[in-house]
Amino acid sequence: MARPAVHGGYSGLVAVALACFVIAAPALAASYSESADGEVSGNRLAPTRLLLGFAAGANVAGSNVVSGSTGRANGVVDRDYLHVVVQPGFLWAELRVGNQTAVGGGGSFIGIASGAFMSVAPEASSAAGLLGYRVYGTADRNTDILAAMGLSSNGASGFAAPLPAGDYTVWNQELATGTFGYRFNFVISPVPEPSMALLWALGLAVLAGGRLKVIRQDRCARGVRLQPVQEGSTWVPSSHGRVEWVMRHPPGLRVPNEISKSSAARSPASPPGRSSSPSAGGRAAARGRRRMK
Numbered sequence: 403m404a405r406p407a408v409h410g411g412y413s414g415l416v417a418v419a420l421a422c423f424v425i426a427a428p429a430l431a432a433s434y435s436e437s438a439d440g441e442v443s444g445n446r447l448a449p450t451r452l453l454l455g456f457a458a459g460a461n462v463a464g465s466n467v468v469s470g471s472t473g474r475a476n477g478v479v480d481r482d483y484l485h486v487v488v489q490p491g492f493l494w495a496e497l498r499v500g501n502q503t504a505v506g507g508g509g510s511f512i513g514i515a516s517g518a519f520m521s522v523a524p525e526a527s528s529a530a531g532l533l534g535y536r537v538y539g540t541a542d543r544n545t546d547i548l549a550a551m552g553l554s555s556n557g558a559s560g561f562a563a564p565l566p567a568g569d570y571t572v573w574n575q576e577l578a579t580g581t582f583g584y585r586f587n588f589v590i591s592p593v594p595e596p597s598m599a600l601l602w603a604l605g606l607a608v609l610a611g612g613r614l615k616v617i618r619q620d621r622c623a624r625g626v627r628l629q630p631v632q633e634g635s636t637w638v639p640s641s642h643g644r645v646e647w648v649m650r651h652p653p654g655l656r657v658p659n660e661i662s663k664s665s666a667a668r669s670p671a672s673p674p675g676r677s678s679s680p681s682a683g684g685r686a687a688a689r690g691r692r693r694m695k
């Protein structure tokens with residue numbers, strides 16, 4: 403029985419204020435070798451666990467190499483079950499078949515299921531319960547087979563590569579008698595960052611939305627009715643030095659529904675400096691005259 407082993411890791415995530423995206427720092431990728439780390443679990447309900455990592459600059463960026471063997475000996479099939487973990491902020495981009503991989507007969511089987519164990523029994527009559535699978539052969543050496551595995555067939559649900567972060571269990575077996583070595587590279591990549599053009603567009607949209615909200619709130623707070631700009635009229639910043647806008651009309655243009663701040667405060671009957679509405683003192687004097695009548 404294989405011993406659970408974790409040989410890799412990754413650094414943390416960095417949050418940036420303007421947009422939420424992830425930056426991956428270089429870290430040690432994972433690897434597992436049956437010759438060095440022990441036999442990969444043959445128990446589908448307790449697979450060997452491997453935390454996949456990302457390390458740019460390796461043989462292939464994000465390489466996580468797993469090597470071992472499968473086959474049949476004394477009538478017993480050596481099935482290998484591996485629980486791989488794709489960590490948040492990363493994608494499972496490729497599954498590359500190593501040049502050292504050997505198969506018996508027409509090819510060896512490899513399947514993927516979601517979760518931390520393999521729910522599909524080896525004697526199952528279909529691939530129902532698997533995300534996907536492939537019978538790989540020597541022609542697959544030095545190639546990526548992940549996308550091909552995602553083609554749904556024989557009951558497998560199918561998937562589109564790359565696979566997102568999560569838990570997956572890989573089932574690998576060769577039914578032919580003998581020992582057949584395999585070598586797979588689980589290639590992990592960071593979740594792509596938003597492009598600078600997209601960040602600029604998002605930032606401008608946020609700023610424009612905030613400015614429009616301020617203008618609308620200011621107008622509503624002052625009771626100014628929003629009207630479409632009349633021909634020849636325009637909204638201009640207030641001359642009061644505050645955050646408000648007023649509509650300026652050309653001389654002689656009558657706009658019945660527009661109540662600008664200046665027209666409300668300065669009617670012809672109340673020139674600048676004198677209010678047309680009764681003051682508090684005027685109202686008190688009027689009440690006194692009514693009481694005397």
Ligand SMILES: [Ca+2]
Nearest residue numbers: 470471472482
């Ligand atoms: Ca094995």
